[in-house]
């Protein structure tokens with residue numbers, strides 16, 4: 001194991017996102033999209049340490065520019081059902097997309113994005129154009145806290161979530177049955193969703209584990225909460241961090257733009273995914 005990797009690993013235990021986390025520690029101010037390259041090292045360091053960061057752009061630009069500028073760092077962009085030609089999806093209340101919690105105002109419970117895909121995106125980026133006046137709060141939780149909690153409760157139920165059919169997620173005609181926890185070398189990647197689109201395996205251990213996760217996610221000390229402001233971009237490791245959004249009034253003009261990245265950028269980018277086993 002190389003020194004860099006050990007450094008990342010030892011820092012990670014101190015980098016759990018929960019109610020004690022301070023937004024300032026994961027926030028990075030950048031003048032404009034053309035300055036992103038200069039901040040590359042810092043962005044990668046924060047991403048690897050916490051699994052998430054919030055970039056706050058100082059200047060007003062096309063929202064698309066403030067997402068596409070991360071391509072060199074986070075790799076190729078990935079499309080989505082509702083995405084445009086740049087693979088960017090507008091996230092706002094709309095009656096045109098029934099069955100998508102992202103285009104509703106009701107609570108969007110904890111999940112990882114693209115859980116119904118065979119290969120979910122490694123990175124999800126969400127830029128705020130118009131925040132809700134009240135509600136619409138972002139919540140983040142570390143996959144490592146969930147894993148550690150389950151292991152402490154009962155190793156058998158925790159390990160049941162490594163089964164290939166632990167969780168099926170189906171949406172818009174696409175269905176994928178995969179583990180919740182997946183080992184990749186000495187890391188663990190998480191994939192999670194718990195709403196009407198998801199069906200856990202009938203195995204009692206899996207059912208119990210999913211109930212335990214729900215219980216864990218209901219405890220507000222276990223997650224970090226904040227409201228994204230205009231020109232702030234949340235960038236998260238979708239294999240390490242679960243995200244949620246609280247409800248807001250239907251007539252709120254809240255508007256966000258989202259873009260997925262593959263995480264496959266140049267080898268020297270040294271991005272680290274998931275959490276240590």
Ligand SMILES: [Fe+2]
Nearest residue numbers: 111112113243
């Ligand atoms: Fe999401």
